[in-house]
Amino acid sequence: MEDRIEEVRRLQNHINNLTIIPDLSSRRQAEAHLAYQTNLLANVHDAITVAAQLAAIVELSDEAIATAVASKDLNGIIVSWNTRAEKLFGYAAEIIGKVIGASKIARDITERKRAEENRYCSISSSTAAKP
Numbered sequence: 001m002e003d004r005i006e007e008v009r010r011l012q013n014h015i016n017n018l019t020i021i022p023d024l025s026s027r028r029q030a031e032a033h034l035a036y037q038t039n040l041l042a043n044v045h046d047a048i049t050v051a052a053q054l055a056a057i058v059e060l061s062d063e064a065i066a067t068a069v070a071s072k073d074l075n076g077i078i079v080s081w082n083t084r085a086e087k088l089f090g091y092a093a094e095i096i097g098k099v100i101g102a103s104k105i106a107r108d109i110t111e112r113k114r115a116e117e118n119r120y121c122s123i124s125s126s127t128a129a130k131p
Helices: 004-018 026-066 083-089 102-129
Strands: 071-074 078-080
Touching: 004 026
Parallel strands: none
Antiparallel strands: 071 078
């Protein structure tokens, strides 16, 4: 019986000396994920701020000066287009979100100018031919 009591005391000593170390890896992963999401949110906020500033510039440029303003993102996608750009380039605002190169716009403008010149020449020659 004394042997059992001694064994129980030894086990109690082991239990008292037992140190529990919690597994913090999942908590650290959650904290890292939260930091990542916070960083993404900050980047989105910055992008929205820049987009709002750009939209204001495009809108004000229409009212303040007769300047065509168009902007593209790094992928070449048109992100803003004011009404002066619509008039100058001949594309409506639905061009936003599309990729169109400057060379295509230049060709379209050249073709439109030629058509206008041809129309003007034909009008001039038809009015000059009238008695």
